[in-house]
Amino acid sequence: MALPLAFFGVFFGYPVAAIVARGLKADGRWQFGRIGEVLGDPHTAEVVWFTTWQAAASTALTLALALPAAYVFARLEFPGKRLLRAVVTVPFVLPTVVAGSAFLALLGRGGLLDELWGVRLDTTVWAILLAHVFFNYAVVVRTVGGLWGQLDPRQEEAARVLGAGRFAAWRKVTLPALMPAVAAAALMVFLFTFTSFGVIQILGGPRYATLEVEIYQQTAQMLDLPTAAVLTLVQFAVVAVLLLVHAWTVRRRETALRLVDAARTARRPRGAGQWALLASVLAVIGLLILLPLAVLVLRSLDGPDGYGFTFYRALASAGDNGGTFVTAPLEAVGNSLTYALAATAIAVVVGSLAAAALTRRGGRLVRGFDALLMLPLGTSAVTVGFGFLIALDEPPLDLRTSWILVPLAQALVGVPFVVRTMLPVLRAVEPRLREAAAVLGASPLRAWREVDLPLVGRALAVAAGFAFAVSLGEFGATVFIARPDHPTLPVAVARLLARPGELTYGQAMALSTVLMLVCAAALLVLERVRTDRTGEF
């Protein structure tokens, strides 16, 4: 528990505190009067209200659309399942800016819907909500589906025999067992949408702003650090309250579950109901996830002289993009992969230690720690990145010139995923299996390695995948701290998008496509590793 605590203290608490202090302290004195001023502003209230309700609506919509998919992925066997599972995860790692443009191309002026039916959604909140579903679909499918696949179907059968109907059995047996995972997923989606930035920037127009957007504008455009600091604190407070409620509800629900090998619980769909469910899930995935991605790819190929690889060729050299880059944009692929691997390693180590500590001990302190781990998700990435810059640039911790700064910031966002994915499974491991190992001569550490690790290996792989994906797509913090000559993919895309002109726009789309393919490839490898490990030990 000490290592994760130190990690969060130094790389999260300290930078955030530094930037808040920078904002609220003038002439060496604290200016708490600012807090009252900002909070009293009706505009602040408006922003908070919009942030909250759009997040709630997005979460509800995501759950409604993704829970059936979680079932389909957990319980049904169909060709191409593994590929599809990787595909739905791709949006999650796309830079928000890119996804925003993809939805704009789909729903906005001159977009696909406009051309076909004259429907435009880009000025409505629906565009935001749909984009949020696009992003967070995978969170629910993977978090809930991962556990669902390992639940013993015989529990439900037992309930059926005892006289429960199909739905009643699901509601009384499976749903309660799934609740911790559903709650975890819902919380994550809510946090993401609550702190949504890129999507709102592009699709929200001037009418809609979340706290994160407001913080960014105050920091980067109006240079009003005190207001940004207060808004950061507001966001912080809301997130903290949310996390406490979550920790409290989850604690009451988590119980030891019977876990079985996921490969044995899935079977081919039977009956009209299951086929219809599978078909509708596939349709939702097609419309909501594949279509925007397809539009993105089309745009990247739609060059000035018809369809072709013009934009891709331009990516390979440093000169062809109007001096935006010192090096060829394609080198960003290497940078991104290196950073993401390092970040994943850090996140998995810190996250597993934290999850193990949370399983072993109880008490209020630990529950507080649990909530603390989730805070980075709810904190403005802009704040964290900016905080890194001003806090970690002087002795004793001068990391400004070190490449490790980027993976550290990315790992910060990855750790909560690792913890959230591991915890429900770790808590569900039968403690007496550990005792059996101990009696057979395994030390506590060895018992953890021999018993817990193989059982949670799947969850660990999923968690690592998430951490990797999040690191790959992280933008808000990285944009502040990545060195100009070592941009990551999302940073490179944003730089291209920031320059007007058809060539750079096309290159941005092309680079996004590259990023998308890198993610898909990485995730496919992961899926393979994961199934090879299951039942191996």
Added chain:
Amino acid sequence: MPLLQLDSVTVRLGGRTVLDTVDLAVAEHRTVCVLGPSGSGKSTLLRVVAGLQRADAGRVLLAGRDQSAVPVHRRGVGLMFQDHQLFPQRDVAQNVAFGLRMRGARRAESERRVAELLELVGLPGAQRRSVGRLSGGEQQRVALARALAPNPRLLMLDEPLGQLDRSLRERLVVELRTLFGQLGTTVLAVTHDQGEAFALADRVVVMREGCIAQEGTPLEVWQRPASEFVARFLGFDNIVEAGVAGDVAETVWGKLPVPLGTPQGRCRVLVRPGGVRLVPAADGLPCEVVGRTFRGDHVAVLLRPSAGPELEASCGLGAAPEAGARVGVAFAGDEVVVLGE
């Protein structure tokens, strides 16, 4: 020196005393069975010896050495859990080899040992099978092989045959007893099934609410239950209040013969069903037959005497009277047991 010795071990869990100053010794190469109803603290006893549960007071000694500072994995004991707790993600061979691996055994050696043990428990060639697809009896055997593999100095079994069907159970009891004899294993088993305990053990320890109620060879415990609790737990219900004077106990059922030297005064006596003889109604205690239960090799006849508690008699298959019949009862002196408090 006994291999295992418990010195006034006390365990409290949530304000309840689960083990109350328990003293117990298990000699090397012996099989001791702890017998008791559920909740009597049997499983906790095993957990204390294994080190999975800390004793609040008292000491656990293995080969004369105090184990209080020794962690579970260094005690060198084997424990077979009631529900086996086989590692679900490992196959049969990997389960059995687990303890060997923890001791750093070489691969070839451990493979040989696994094959040997699977042969021993009657599952030859089962190495690559998945534990999830084994039947209850097979799981039991794998759990046993897993516990035996590292050659523990003390093997502990928690309800070893608990969930098995009767014929398998009876066969396994015999097999286990032969096996432990061959291997010279020291065994501490707990069970709630007296048949299992008597068939398996050299010594039986009966527990009641965290205390030892009686200890002795199976024969001693069966023939001379020490208290009403032990008698009733063993299934003997012909117990009645008595006043002993000389070699006669005065009861509501009449005079019962007791051995000379029995302490004088008030006590309770047991008449085992075999000692309840049916005679013509005029020649003994008049009773009415209220029930008959077929028990395979005999019939248990339930009798209601004119006074006092009901009596059970054991009759030959042909000789059992019909329900409603009126019979007399005489008592055989060698089946009368004077019980302690």
